[in-house]
Amino acid sequence: MKKSVIFGTTAVILVLGSSLGGGYIYLQHQLHNRLDAGIKMLEQSFPGSSIVYDRSVTNVFTRSAILEKVKIKGQSGQLYTMDKLNIKSGSRNGLMSATIDNFETKIDSDLMMNNGQIHVDHIDLNNFVPRKDLLDIDASGKIKSVYFSKAKFDLLNLKNITMKLSSGSEKIAIAQYQIKNYGLDRKSDQTLNDFRYYDKVNNRDNYFNIQSLQIKDLSFAKFFQNIEYGKTFEFASDEPKLFHIKNVELKIDAARYQLGDMQISTEKDGKNRLFRGNKFDNLQLQTDSDPRLYALKQYGYDQLNLFGNLSAQYHYDLQEWNLEPFQIGAKNIGNVKINARVKGPEKPSANNEMAMINDYKIVSFTMHFRDDGLIQHLADLKSREKNESVDQIKQEWIEDLQKPDRDFPELSKQAGNAVIDVIHHPDHELTIEVNPDKPYSFLDLTSYNASQIIDHLNIKVHSDSKH
Structure with missing residues (x-):
C-alpha cells in the first residue's frame, strides 16, 4: 500500500x-x-x-x-x-x-x-x-x-x-x-x-x-x-x-x-x-x-520437481559452520546429501565473492548421491538415439569408465569403479569424501596444481549400499 x-x-x-x-x-x-x-x-x-x-x-x-x-x-x-x-x-x-x-x-x-x-x-x-x-x-x-x-x-x-x-x-x-x-x-x-x-x-x-x-x-x-x-x-x-x-x-x-x-x-x-x-x-x-536448465531439457526433462532440507549450525566457540543435514533432490532424477564442516565467521567480512572464497576454509566434506531414475533415463535416451539396447549402452559406459585417466590414475580408478557399481546396483550410493590435511580456503587452493589439490584435500570416491 x-x-x-x-x-x-x-x-x-x-x-x-x-x-x-x-x-x-x-x-x-x-x-x-x-x-x-x-x-x-x-x-x-x-x-x-x-x-x-x-x-x-x-x-x-x-x-x-x-x-x-x-x-x-x-x-x-x-x-x-x-x-x-x-x-x-x-x-x-x-x-x-x-x-x-x-x-x-x-x-x-x-x-x-x-x-x-x-x-x-x-x-x-x-x-x-x-x-x-x-x-x-x-x-x-x-x-x-x-x-x-x-x-x-x-x-x-x-x-x-x-x-x-x-x-x-x-x-x-x-x-x-x-x-x-x-x-x-x-x-x-x-x-x-x-x-x-x-x-x-x-x-x-x-x-x-x-x-x-x-x-x-x-x-x-x-x-x-x-x-x-x-x-x-x-x-x-x-x-x-x-x-x-x-x-x-x-x-x-x-x-x-x-x-x-x-x-x-x-x-x-x-x-x-x-x-x-x-x-x-x-x-x-x-x-x-531458464537458460541454466536447457541442458536438462536436451536430456528429456521438461520439468524439475525439487525438494530439500538445507540445515546448518554455527558454533560460535569454534567459529565453524556444520552443514547437516544438507540435502536436495529431484524426483525421478536423484538425491544429493552433504555433510560438511567449514571454518569461518558467521557472516562474510564483505558482501562479495572474494570474501566468500577467502573467509571460509573446508575442514571436511562428504557428498552422497542416490539415483532415482537418472541412470536408467539416460540409458533409455541414448538407446533410442543410437538404436542400441539399453544393456549395450551401459556396457559402453562401463568400458569407458574402466580406462584410467593419465593425470589422476588412482582417483579416476576409484571414481570409475564407484560409478560402475551404481550402474549395476542403482540402490547403491555414490560417495565423495574430502578430508584435508588442514583447513583450506578456495583462495589457498589456487596456489596448487590439480594433482596437489587432490593430495592435500585427500579426495576419495567409493560406492556403498544405502543405509
Missing part, C-alpha cells in the same frame, strides 16, 4: 483518538468538542484538506466515537472514504483502538498506481500507543511527518484488500494481512493469506499467487526506522525465527514456477550455537524457462 495512504490514515486515527483520551470521564458535549477540535487540528496541519462525515455517535462510558460516511480530502486533492470509522480511547497509557469499514482511495500521484484504486473491506487496529514523537509538529502546530517506526500496537489486521493498478489489466487481491506486536522494543509476527496478482494485458494472463505466508519474530519497526533516517539495516542473525510460505504459483508469459511448501527457521542456543533450517517441497521448474 502506498506510503501517502498510510500516512493520511494514521494521522487521522492518531489525532482523533488522542482527542478522546485522557484518563477521566467526559460529558457528552465535551466529547463532541474534543472530536471537532481534533478535526480542526488536522485541517490546519494540512492546508487545503478537509474531513466531513454524515453522522457521528460518541459514548462517554466507552470513550469512543463512531463516524459514518467519512470523506477525507488531502492537500493534493487525494480523497479517502470510509463507510464507518470507530475510534476508542483506552483508560491507561493512552491506548487506543480503531476499526474501519470499507476504506477506499484512488491513487493519482504514483507512476505504478496512477489512476489506480485501493479498497479494504475491514481494518482493525488494537492497543495503539499514540506516542508524542510519532508526529513531527512544527511551531505553528502543523504536522510535518509521521514516523511509523515509533508507532506501537498489538494488532493491525486488514481483510479483503484489492488494488487495481494503472494499466487497468493488473489487479492485486489479498484476503488478509496481519501484523502483531509492532514496536521498536518488540519483535513482530506477520501473516499474509491468499495473495493474488494477475495481469491480463495483451492476453498474457500472467499471475503470482501465495496461499499463505508467515513471518515470526522480526524487528520490523527497526527496519522502518532505518528507512526513515536513510540508513541501511541488517536484521539480527537469529531473525526471523520462522519464515513459512505455502503454495506459490508464478507465471510469466510461457514460464511457470510452483512451490508447495518452504520453511526457513532460525534459533539461537544462548551464545554457543545458531541453528538455521530451510525445508522445501514440490518446487517445480520448467527446464525451457
Whole structure:
C-alpha cells in the first residue's frame, strides 16, 4: 500500500483518538468538542484538506466515537472514504483502538498506481500507543511527518484488500494481512493469506499467487526506522525465527514456477550455537524457462520437481559452520546429501565473492548421491538415439569408465569403479569424501596444481549400499 495512504490514515486515527483520551470521564458535549477540535487540528496541519462525515455517535462510558460516511480530502486533492470509522480511547497509557469499514482511495500521484484504486473491506487496529514523537509538529502546530517506526500496537489486521493498478489489466487481491506486536522494543509476527496478482494485458494472463505466508519474530519497526533516517539495516542473525510460505504459483508469459511448501527457521542456543533450517517441497521448474536448465531439457526433462532440507549450525566457540543435514533432490532424477564442516565467521567480512572464497576454509566434506531414475533415463535416451539396447549402452559406459585417466590414475580408478557399481546396483550410493590435511580456503587452493589439490584435500570416491 502506498506510503501517502498510510500516512493520511494514521494521522487521522492518531489525532482523533488522542482527542478522546485522557484518563477521566467526559460529558457528552465535551466529547463532541474534543472530536471537532481534533478535526480542526488536522485541517490546519494540512492546508487545503478537509474531513466531513454524515453522522457521528460518541459514548462517554466507552470513550469512543463512531463516524459514518467519512470523506477525507488531502492537500493534493487525494480523497479517502470510509463507510464507518470507530475510534476508542483506552483508560491507561493512552491506548487506543480503531476499526474501519470499507476504506477506499484512488491513487493519482504514483507512476505504478496512477489512476489506480485501493479498497479494504475491514481494518482493525488494537492497543495503539499514540506516542508524542510519532508526529513531527512544527511551531505553528502543523504536522510535518509521521514516523511509523515509533508507532506501537498489538494488532493491525486488514481483510479483503484489492488494488487495481494503472494499466487497468493488473489487479492485486489479498484476503488478509496481519501484523502483531509492532514496536521498536518488540519483535513482530506477520501473516499474509491468499495473495493474488494477475495481469491480463495483451492476453498474457500472467499471475503470482501465495496461499499463505508467515513471518515470526522480526524487528520490523527497526527496519522502518532505518528507512526513515536513510540508513541501511541488517536484521539480527537469529531473525526471523520462522519464515513459512505455502503454495506459490508464478507465471510469466510461457514460464511457470510452483512451490508447495518452504520453511526457513532460525534459533539461537544462548551464545554457543545458531541453528538455521530451510525445508522445501514440490518446487517445480520448467527446464525451457531458464537458460541454466536447457541442458536438462536436451536430456528429456521438461520439468524439475525439487525438494530439500538445507540445515546448518554455527558454533560460535569454534567459529565453524556444520552443514547437516544438507540435502536436495529431484524426483525421478536423484538425491544429493552433504555433510560438511567449514571454518569461518558467521557472516562474510564483505558482501562479495572474494570474501566468500577467502573467509571460509573446508575442514571436511562428504557428498552422497542416490539415483532415482537418472541412470536408467539416460540409458533409455541414448538407446533410442543410437538404436542400441539399453544393456549395450551401459556396457559402453562401463568400458569407458574402466580406462584410467593419465593425470589422476588412482582417483579416476576409484571414481570409475564407484560409478560402475551404481550402474549395476542403482540402490547403491555414490560417495565423495574430502578430508584435508588442514583447513583450506578456495583462495589457498589456487596456489596448487590439480594433482596437489587432490593430495592435500585427500579426495576419495567409493560406492556403498544405502543405509
